[in-house]
Amino acid sequence: xxxxxxxxxxxxxxxxxxxxxxxxxxxxxxxxxxxxxxxxxxxxxxxxxxxxxxxxxxxxxxxxxxxxxxxxxxxxxxxxxxxxxxxxxxxxxxxxxxxxxxxxxxxxxxxxxxxxxxxxxxxxxxxxxxxxxxxxxxxxxxxxxxxxxxxxxxxxxxxxxxxxxxxxxxxxxxxxxxxxxxxxxxxxxxxxxxxxxxxxxxxxxxxxxxxxxxxxxxxxxxxxxxxxxxxxxxxxxxxxxxxxxxxxxxxxxxx
Amino acid sequence: xxxxxxxxxxxxxxxxxxxxxxxxxxxxxxxxxxxxxxxxxxxxxxxxxxxxxxxxxxxxxxxxxxxxxxxxxxxxxxxxxxxxxxxxxxxxxxxxxxxxxxxxxxxxxxxxxxxxxxxxxxxxxxxxxxxxxxxxxxxxxxxxxxxxxxxxxxxxxxxxxxxxxxxxxxxxxxxxxxxxxxxxxxxxxxxxxxxxxxxxxxxxxxxxxxxxxxxxxxxxxxxxxxxxxxxxxxxxxxxxxxxxxxxxxxxxxxxxxxxxxxxxxxxxxxxxxxxxxxxxxxxx
Amino acid sequence: xxxxxxxxxxxxxxxxxxxxxxxxxxxxxxxxxxxxxxxxxxxxxxxxxxxxxxxxxxxxxxxxxxxxxxxxxxxxxxxxxxxxxxxxxxxxxxxxxxxxxxxxxxxxxxxxxxxxxxxxxxxxxxxxxxxxxxxxxxxxxxxxxxxxxxxxxxxxxxxxxxxxxxxxxxxxxxxxxxxxxxxxxxxxxxxxxxxxxxxxxxxxxxxxxxxxxxxxxxxxxxxxxxxxxxxxxxxxxxxxxxxxxxxxxxxxxxxxxxxxxxxxxxxxxxxxxxxxxxxxxxxxxxxxxxxxxxxxxxxxxxxxxxxxxxxxxxxxxxxxxxxxxxxxxxxxxxxxxxxxxxxxxxxxxxxxxxxxxxxxxxxxx
Numbered sequence: 001x002x003x004x005x006x007x008x009x010x011x012x013x014x015x016x017x018x019x020x021x022x023x024x025x026x027x028x029x030x031x032x033x034x035x036x037x038x039x040x041x042x043x044x045x046x047x048x049x050x051x052x053x054x055x056x057x058x059x060x061x062x063x064x065x066x067x068x069x070x071x072x073x074x075x076x077x078x079x080x081x082x083x084x085x086x087x088x089x090x091x092x093x094x095x096x097x098x099x100x101x102x103x104x105x106x107x108x109x110x111x112x113x114x115x116x117x118x119x120x121x122x123x124x125x126x127x128x129x130x131x132x133x134x135x136x137x138x139x140x141x142x143x144x145x146x147x148x149x150x151x152x153x154x155x156x157x158x159x160x161x162x163x164x165x166x167x168x169x170x171x172x173x174x175x176x177x178x179x180x181x182x183x184x185x186x187x188x189x190x191x192x193x194x195x196x197x198x199x200x201x202x203x204x205x206x207x208x209x210x211x212x213x214x215x216x217x218x219x220x221x222x223x224x225x226x227x228x229x230x231x232x233x234x235x236x237x238x239x240x241x242x243x244x245x246x247x248x249x250x251x252x253x254x255x
Numbered sequence: 256x257x258x259x260x261x262x263x264x265x266x267x268x269x270x271x272x273x274x275x276x277x278x279x280x281x282x283x284x285x286x287x288x289x290x291x292x293x294x295x296x297x298x299x300x301x302x303x304x305x306x307x308x309x310x311x312x313x314x315x316x317x318x319x320x321x322x323x324x325x326x327x328x329x330x331x332x333x334x335x336x337x338x339x340x341x342x343x344x345x346x347x348x349x350x351x352x353x354x355x356x357x358x359x360x361x362x363x364x365x366x367x368x369x370x371x372x373x374x375x376x377x378x379x380x381x382x383x384x385x386x387x388x389x390x391x392x393x394x395x396x397x398x399x400x401x402x403x404x405x406x407x408x409x410x411x412x413x414x415x416x417x418x419x420x421x422x423x424x425x426x427x428x429x430x431x432x433x434x435x436x437x438x439x440x441x442x443x444x445x446x447x448x449x450x451x452x453x454x455x456x457x458x459x460x461x462x463x464x465x466x467x468x469x470x471x472x473x474x475x476x477x478x479x480x481x482x483x484x485x486x487x488x489x490x491x492x493x494x495x496x497x498x499x500x501x502x503x504x505x506x507x508x509x510x511x512x513x514x515x516x517x518x519x520x521x522x523x524x525x526x527x528x529x530x531x532x533x534x535x536x537x538x539x
Numbered sequence: 540x541x542x543x544x545x546x547x548x549x550x551x552x553x554x555x556x557x558x559x560x561x562x563x564x565x566x567x568x569x570x571x572x573x574x575x576x577x578x579x580x581x582x583x584x585x586x587x588x589x590x591x592x593x594x595x596x597x598x599x600x601x602x603x604x605x606x607x608x609x610x611x612x613x614x615x616x617x618x619x620x621x622x623x624x625x626x627x628x629x630x631x632x633x634x635x636x637x638x639x640x641x642x643x644x645x646x647x648x649x650x651x652x653x654x655x656x657x658x659x660x661x662x663x664x665x666x667x668x669x670x671x672x673x674x675x676x677x678x679x680x681x682x683x684x685x686x687x688x689x690x691x692x693x694x695x696x697x698x699x700x701x702x703x704x705x706x707x708x709x710x711x712x713x714x715x716x717x718x719x720x721x722x723x724x725x726x727x728x729x730x731x732x733x734x735x736x737x738x739x740x741x742x743x744x745x746x747x748x749x750x751x752x753x754x755x756x757x758x759x760x761x762x763x764x765x766x767x768x769x770x771x772x773x774x775x776x777x778x779x780x781x782x783x784x785x786x787x788x789x790x791x792x793x794x795x796x797x798x799x800x801x802x803x804x805x806x807x808x809x810x811x812x813x814x815x816x817x818x819x820x821x822x823x824x825x826x827x828x829x830x831x832x833x834x835x836x837x838x839x840x841x842x843x844x845x846x847x848x849x850x851x852x853x854x855x856x857x858x859x860x861x862x863x864x865x866x867x868x869x870x871x872x873x874x875x876x877x878x879x880x881x882x883x884x885x886x887x888x889x890x891x892x893x894x895x896x897x898x899x900x901x902x903x904x
Contacts (some may be wrong), residue, residue, distance in 0.1 A: 006345055013342050013418075015360050017364045020375035020415070025376065076274055079267045081414055085276055091272075098275050104468065105283075106476040108493050109513050112500055113282030116289055116510070119299060134506055138276040156626035159593060164640030164691065165614035168263040172641075178630045197368035199479060200493075204500065221483060230378075233371045240367050248359060 005182040028230035042062050042093060045231040055216065062196055062213040065127070069134035070191035075136075076135070077142025082176060085145075085150045086158060110137060111204035118205060125207030133205045134195045141194065142187035149183035182250045190245040192242060196219070263340065290510035310510035316496075317512070324492040327406075328474035331413045335421040335470045336463065338414070341464075343425035347432075358426065365419035373480055376412050377403065382486070403487035412473050412484040420473070423468035428462025445456045475516070492516060542692055543568040543602075544727050546588060549597030552585055559585050560751045562599070567695070567729065568744075572721050574730045576738040578774065579749035583731045585834055587697050587747070590729065591620045604694055614643075618695040619897035623703060625680050627672040633659070633683050634668040642689040644682070658690040661723065678709050695727045702737065714741050735775045739763060747771045769902045774818045779825060779866045781818040782901070785810050795896065798840050798862055806898040816902035824895040826870040828888045829881070839888035842866070844881045856881060856887055 022072075031042035049055065084096065102110075114133045123129055161171050177184075199214045205217055213236075220229055276480070291304050311317070346357055364372065379385045380402040390396045402408050432455065440450045478493035490498075499509030545567035550888045552560040561581045567573050575583040588594040589601055592613035601608050608616055619640075628636050640795055641651045662682040681701055698717075702710045702749055718741050721728045728884040732738055739759040740746050745763055747754045747770075755767040766772035769780070784800065788811075792899060793804045795818065810816065833839065845865065846857035856868045866889060881887065 004538050006341075006391075010342060010345055013338065014360060016415070017361075017418075021364075021367070021372065023378055024375040025373075052713075076270060076492055080271045083264070083267045083271065087268070089264075089268060095271070095275070095472045098279060102275075102279055104472065106472050106493075108278070108476040108478065108496055109286070109517065110282070111287045112506075112513060114278070114507060115500065116300070116506065117278070117282040122283065132278060136274070139274070154624050154626050156622045158622055160620070160622055160687075161628075161639070163591065163593075163613050163620050164687070165643035166639070170643060172263060175628060195371070197481065199364075199368075199370050200477065203497070214368065217368075217370055217374075218479060218580075221370070224833040224844060229374065233374060236371060237367055241363060244359075244366050246365055248362070 011079045022231050025234045025237070028234045030069045030227070030229065032227075044229040046235075047230050049231045049235070054211070055232070058211040058213045058216040061127075061210055065130055065134060065212060066192045066195040069131055069138055069195045070188045072131075072133045073138035073142050073191045074184055074188045077139045078146050078180070078189060079164075080139065081146035081150055082172075082180075083145045084147065085153075099140045099143050102137070103144070107198075107200035110206075111201040114201070125205060126210045129207065130202060130210065130212065133184075133201050134191075136199065137198070137201060138191035138194055139188050142184075145187040145190060146180060146183045149180060153179065186247045186251045189243055189250070193243055197240075258447050286510045289507055290514045292507050294505060299504065305507075308507045309515070310507060310512060312515060320490055320492060320495055321515075322486055323490075327410065327413070327491060328471050331410060331417065331474045332421075332471045334410075334468050335413050336467065339418055339421035339425060339466065340463070343422045344429055346399050347426050347429035361414050361419055361422055361426075365423060369416050369477070370479060372416055373412055373483055376408075376415055377483060380411065382444050403484065404488065406485065406489065409481050409485040409489055409491075413477075416472060416477070416480060417470045420469040424465035424469060425459065425462040428459055428465070432458055452480045468524075472520070542569055543567060544604055545729075546602040547586075548588075548600050548602070550586075550596045550601060551682050551803045552582075552589060552591060552594065552596045557640075559746060560589075560596075563753055564796045565753060565756070566584070567727060570725055570727055571743040572718065572728045572730065572741060574732060574738040574742040575743050575744065575746050575748060576732060576735060576774075578733055580750075582751040583733075583748050583749040584699055587620070587731050589701055590695070591618055591697050592616050610752065615638075618692050618697060619691055619693040620699060620702050621681075621684045621688050622698045623700045623893050625672075625684040625701075627680055627683055627687070629672050631673070632669050632671055633664060636672070636683055637687045637690050639687065644691075651655065654690050658686045661689075662720070676712055677705050681705075681713065685717075689724060689726065693726065693846055694731060698728060698730045700731050700733070702732070705735075739775070739794040749773060749774070764897075764898065766819070766899070768848065769817050769819075772817075772897065772899060777822045777867055779820045779822065781820065781864075783816055783818055785812055788812055798860070799878060800838060800840070802838055804896055806900055808898065808900075810898070810900070815900060817899045817901055819897040819899055820866075820891050820895070822855070822869040823871075824891050825866060825882070826890050827858060827870065828890070828893070830886055830888070833888050836888055838893075839890040841886055842889050844883055844885045844887055847881055847883060858887060860889065 010194060028045055029039060029041050029043070032039035049066055052139060059188060077220060080095070080099070082093065110133075114129070114136070118125060118132075120131050157175060161175055166174070202215055203218075204210060217229065217232065218233075220226065289300055290308055291306070292302055292303050293307065294300055304524050335510065336352075346354065349357070351357075377384075381387065382401050382403065384403070386402060387396075391398075402411075402505045436454055436458070437450060440454045445453070476493040476496070478491070478497045480495055481489035496512050498507050499505045499512065503509075543566040545565075550560060550563045550565075551558070565584070566658075577583050580723055585594060590598055591594050592601070592608065592611060595609065603616055603618065628639065631639070637655045639657060641654060655668075656665065659668060662685060663677060664682055665674065666694040667679065672683065675683065681898050684701070685696070685698075685763065694698055702717075705713060714737060717728075717730075730738075730741065732735065739762075742759055744756060744758055746756050746761050749770050755762055755771045757765075762771060765776055766775065767797060772778050773780075781797050783795040783797050784798055785793055789807055791807065793806055793810065795802055797803060797818070804818065827844075828839070840860050842858040843861040844856060845859045846855075848855040848857070853869050858866050858868060858871065860866060868889065
């Protein structure tokens with residue numbers, strides 16, 4: 001039951017979540033370098049942000065990485081979820097266990113594990129090491145998203161299609177994909193967001209030549225609070241917000 | 256059932272297994288192997304095999320860091336549980352049409368970059384930051400409050416980042432709670448406290464466990480939160496491992512730390528799993 | 540076309556060492572409406588799946604139109620299945636659902652269109668061609684499922700409990716519709732159900748199954764009026780069973796002793812003197828008389844009315860006989876019958892017209 005102690009408690013928690021971010025957003029428009037006092041509204045820091053070339057390069061890199069990783073993870077993760085639902089095969093439970101372990105693994109363990117792998121196969125740290133790493137940690141999330149949608153299917157749809165003469169490929173293209181695309185897209189969005197925001201794993205497998213945004217932010221933040229960072233965070237937060245709303249809308253769609 | 260066109264199945268399974276074995280299973284095995292080898296200035300990993308790395312961990316410094324990390328992660332989990340459970344309970348049982356909107360407002364912080372959220376905390380906690388300024392302005396304190404670079408700051412930062420990880424699993428779990436069970440308990444004469452203790456709490460235990468795991472694990476291993484909010488004083492497990500790999504270039508030791516950490520965690524999970532199975536068996 | 544469109548010889552099926560079907564032999568005649576009837580777990584759905592090709596028999600052979608179909612993929616067998624949940628493709632229109640099988644065969648567009656339109660007309664759904672399944676009622680969805688299967692001109696249509704998810708009224712309507720549809724199409728229907736009333740009302744022949752065996756195959760009348768054994772008798776319709784022993788045999792006439800009184804019975808089966816038997820009397824054949832109405836109680840059994848259940852068209856009486864056996868009698872309202880109102884606790888006489896009983900060999904349950 002909602003009464004006022006509960007209502008104020010809930011409001012308190014929401015405020016706890018959002019006030020720091022709102023403060024950040026507000027101060028990104030503050031016309032002052034270090035002061036906390038309001039010196040007037042200004043787009044100054046955004047202008048500095050948009051003229052920072054290095055930053056833009058890292059943004060481009062992150063976008064390219066994110067799109068590639070999300071797309072490949074969506075394909076592999078989607079195939080995994082579909083295969084787990086449709087087929088009986090040797091080691092099925094092992095596969096599910098592996099996915100489960102991947103989700104639970106702390107980022108840092110995965111980061112060092114991949115670092116060791118890449119150094120052993122002598123892969124140069126850079127775009128490819130990042131891509132392979134990002135795909136790997138995104139796959140389980142796609143599997144979970146797609147699996148939760150696919151289990152609501154009537155399992156006899158596949159038998160009916162087979163009964164009527166459909167080959168596996170037809171079943172995949174004419175039945176599974178049309179019904180599953182919202183979940184696949186949501187998985188893509190989730191992977192893209194995870195990739196754009198990943199710090200820990202990227203920290204270990206990134207190389208000096210391919211700068212990505214989260215690591216750039218991290219190094220900037222370590223040097224101290226700077227107003228451009230406020231602007232950068234505001235922009236990033238806004239984009240994340242858009243992506244989340246988009247993904248929620250897509251997931252709500254009925255077939 | 257016979258498969259007359261198994262082409263797609265073979266392709267799918269082939270790709271999946273290949274990828275997961277090479278990029279998931281293999282790396283984890285390599286970490287375990289790496290923990291048993293040596294290193295020197297020229298080679299990150301080299302033979303001979305040795306138990307040296309594990310023996311090194313017996314050093315009081317490392318033990319202290321382990322203990323500290325477990326303690327902080329545990330406290331963080333507890334705080335998140337105490338803050339998050341009533342919140343999740345209230346929202347899950349809500350019948351308002353704003354419910355999905357309210358849930359969206361939890362999902363947003365969950366998906367926002369953790370780094371950005373941690374950074375926003377810095378602004379709040381600085382000596383001349385928001386919290387300090389407000390407290391001074393209202394006259395509660397007279398000097399700027401040095402919240403940043405303390406253990407408290409790290410704790411606040413961890414809770415701030417990880418609270419959604421506790422709330423969301425609890426939400427899904429509590430939403431599945433069958434109202435009729437609560438009605439039945441009340442009908443049979445249980446008061447609110449008893450209903451909570453005997454019906455609601457046990458039934459929501461899976462949600463509590465999921466949330467706790469999702470908070471505890473990262474709390475031990477996210478290195479940038481202690482780094483940014485705690486400064487150089489704060490060394491938790493995540494920082495230690497990061498340090499060994501990227502600064503001290505002692506990969507075998509870093510691997511050994513990771514392996515020990517994973518084992519300890521595995522034991523904790525096993526104990527929980529055993530005890531929950533035993534409970535069910537006792538009930539039967 | 541062979542007269543027996545489907546034949547099973549010595550078919551057994553085990554799954555994980557668990558025996559589901561045991562050495563079945565069955566002949567399905569071309570053009571008939573055949574029902575597989577039995578309780579849950581009797582193997583009727585498995586049998587259906589052996590015919591459709593989704594399972595293979597462990598031993599034995601399945602013949603479709605005279606051909607051995609062992610190992611043949613489902614879609615190559617010229618039989619199609621209507622699933623219990625209909626399994627319509629939710630994202631496709633009715634038209635696309637029905638056309639699906641034809642498109643898989645890569646038939647020319649014009650032919651596909653002609654056949655789909657024709658079959659939709661047959662199931663009276665031609666106006667719904669562009670609707671999606673979730674815009675249709677349960678009965679309409681079922682007709683789409685049938686249309687989708689039938690448009691491919693299968694030799695046999697297999698229906699796996701298609702009416703079980705419909706409510707009572709709709710079920711009754713669909714039963715009649717299905718029967719008419721089958722006659723119109725002329726295709727053999729093999730129908731699976733656990734509802735014996737449904738089986739009796741729709742089928743040309745009924746296959747009564749129990750625990751992986753076929754107990755009896757016959758017309759509805761045959762399985763109801765002349766059940767082969769106790770299992771069939773008790774599964775189909777209600778049954779009052781009197782246990783007895785044969786005292787004497789005279790050709791087709793038997794003398795038995797029931798509750799201390801001797802009776803004559805007729806039977807076509809052969810028995811031996813001294814053999815134990817079950818005597819089956821259907822509730823509608825059991826007569827109940829009040830004390831005042833009876834003069835000669837030679838072949839009547841005394842009892843007490845325990846329950847009176849008024850059902851609108853009939854009255855069911857539960858009578859506790861003197862030997863503590865509970866029997867059920869169903870009486871139709873007859874305006875000429877003086878006494879149809881019995882009270883609980885009233886003493887009555889129960890009997891039946893000679894010849895209306897069925898004598899069955901004794902079985903230990």
